[in-house]
Amino acid sequence: MSSAGASSAVFINCPDESDLLSKAAVTDEPRQEIAEVGHDRCIVPVSDANLDTWLNPAGCYFEELHTILEARERPYYENQIAVW
Numbered sequence: 181m182s183s184a185g186a187s188s189a190v191f192i193n194c195p196d197e198s199d200l201l202s203k204a205a206v207t208d209e210p211r212q213e214i215a216e217v218g219h220d221r222c223i224v225p226v227s228d229a230n231l232d233t234w235l236n237p238a239g240c241y242f243e244e245l246h247t248i249l250e251a252r253e254r255p256y257y258e259n260q261i262a263v264w
Contacts, residue, residue: 206249213257225252 209215210222226234230248237245 208249211254211257213259217259224249227251227253 206224206226207221208224210219214222226248230251233240234245234248
């Protein structure tokens with residue numbers, strides 16, 4: 181999904197505040213390789229297949245939403261020392 185598509189899907193106009201646009205990020209404990217470079221949180225990505233359900237959860241039970249968070253990809257990040 182492009183960043184333009186993600187932005188338009190996430191922004192919601194509030195009925196009383198037409199200028200109020202908001203975003204939030206769900207975070208979790210970082211994987212070891214992320215923690216080793218000093219990060220204490222890591223974004224939980226929601227897959228494209230689950231995005232509509234996550235953004236429009238009406239009628240979903242907590243367990244269904246929790247399953248979406250658990251179904252995320254867990255990539256391995258390789259750290260490299262940058263030479264300046």
